[in-house]
Amino acid sequence: MDNIVGQNSSEGQIPEGQIAEQCIALVAAAKQIPVEQVTLDSTFEELAVDSLDWVSLSFDVEDKYGIDIPDSRLHTILTVRDMADGVAEALHAKAEKARLKEAGEGA
Numbered sequence: 001m002d003n004i005v006g007q008n009s010s011e012g013q014i015p016e017g018q019i020a021e022q023c024i025a026l027v028a029a030a031k032q033i034p035v036e037q038v039t040l041d042s043t044f045e046e047l048a049v050d051s052l053d054w055v056s057l058s059f060d061v062e063d064k065y066g067i068d069i070p071d072s073r074l075h076t077i078l079t080v081r082d083m084a085d086g087v088a089e090a091l092h093a094k095a096e097k098a099r100l101k102e103a104g105e106g107a
Contacts, residue, residue: 013095020084022064027080030057040081065091 067090
């Protein structure tokens, strides 16, 4: 069963399995290759993702999910799985920050 980012999917949270599928689709689209050729364990080197592709892809991810990827984190993302995990972590942190802000305002 997929873990849920945040508390539940009805609150706008995305199941991690769906994040993985979306990341695979983003990479496939960026490289103009069939989705079937991209797996979570595909490395960006194997997929011939160069630095220009990666910058474009990172902007696509930030726009799609409403997150910011720190430059320091970009260099640690080497596989599609790293990308999906990073998105899930960022979404979880964003949801937690919103929850804490909401709880603070209600007090």
